[in-house]
Amino acid sequence: MRIHRHRRFQKPKFEIQEFKANHNILAPEVRVIDDEGGPLGVMTTAKAIGLAQEKGMDLIEVSPLAEPPVCKFADYSHFKYQKEKEMRKQRAQSKEVEIKGIRLSMRIGSGDLQIRVEQAAKFFEQGDKVKVEMILRGRERAHSDVARAVFDDFVKQLGTHYPIRVEQPLKAMDGRMHMILARQT
Numbered sequence: 001m002r003i004h005r006h007r008r009f010q011k012p013k014f015e016i017q018e019f020k021a022n023h024n025i026l027a028p029e030v031r032v033i034d035d036e037g038g039p040l041g042v043m044t045t046a047k048a049i050g051l052a053q054e055k056g057m058d059l060i061e062v063s064p065l066a067e068p069p070v071c072k073f074a075d076y077s078h079f080k081y082q083k084e085k086e087m088r089k090q091r092a093q094s095k096e097v098e099i100k101g102i103r104l105s106m107r108i109g110s111g112d113l114q115i116r117v118e119q120a121a122k123f124f125e126q127g128d129k130v131k132v133e134m135i136l137r138g139r140e141r142a143h144s145d146v147a148r149a150v151f152d153d154f155v156k157q158l159g160t161h162y163p164i165r166v167e168q169p170l171k172a173m174d175g176r177m178h179m180i181l182a183r184q185t
Contacts, residue, residue, distance in 0.1 A: 017083065020061040021076045022049055030061070030071040042068055097129060099180065104134045104154060106147050113154060120154075121161040124183040129167060133178035141175050151179065 020026075025045050032040040032048045035057060040048075045059075052059040052073045060079055063070035072079075100123040102116050120130045132154060134147055151170055158164055158181070168180035 019076075019080065019083070020064070021058045022052070025049075025059065025061050025069070025071065027061075027064075027069045029068045030059075031066065031068050032059075033062075033070065033072045035073040045071075097127060099129045099131050101131045101133065104132060104150055106134065106136065106140050106143070106150060108150060113150075113157065117154065117157045117161070120158050120181070124162050124164075127183075129180055129182045131178055131180050133176060136175045136177065144172060144177070147177055151177070155181070 027045060029042055030045050030048050031042050032051070034040055035055065040051075043051075048071060049059050055073060057073045058076040058079075059071050060074055060076055061069050062072050100120075102120055102123075104113070104116060108116075120132070123130050132151065134150065136144070136147060140147070148170065155164070155166075163184040164181050165184045166179060167182045168178075170177060170179045
């Protein structure tokens with residue numbers, strides 16, 4: 001069995017934000033919000049940590065970019081769990097748009113073209129984008145105008161099913177022509 005040494009690792013799409021708590025907060029002054037959500041005002045970090053410990057809670061920096069940073073009284077483990085739960089819910093609700101491919105040829109018949117149009121319409125129903133491509137072989141490369149006509153006919157027929165927009169116009173390179181289409185919302 002082959003060992004893949006140079007496999008690229010993908011980062012997770014939703015990174016969980018790290019929150020500073022208690023003595024890890026470096027700002028000299030912070031704006032404090034109590035555990036019920038009421039503002040307590042601006043105070044030194046040491047005083048805010050003391051108040052949080054009196055209530056048996058942690059001081060958590062929720063908005064580090066604000067001036068001064070905003071901190072909240074809460075149980076750190078419960079707060080972190082709630083944020084992770086929100087991220088999981090957000091990840092479950094998001095759908096990644098895929099690009100599906102459809103390949104045409106210069107000598108495609110009208111029946112085959114209609115099947116490709118129906119397949120692209122199904123991809124649009126699923127919320128995906130469609131990459132339409134054509135590989136030009138041999139003498140076909142000299143007749144790119146015929147290939148453009150096939151693309152135009154495909155887009156025109158597909159436009160009868162759904163309103164579409166061209167995400168990437170028709171490009172030709174090295175005997176290969178392609179364009180990316182998406183359903184207009």
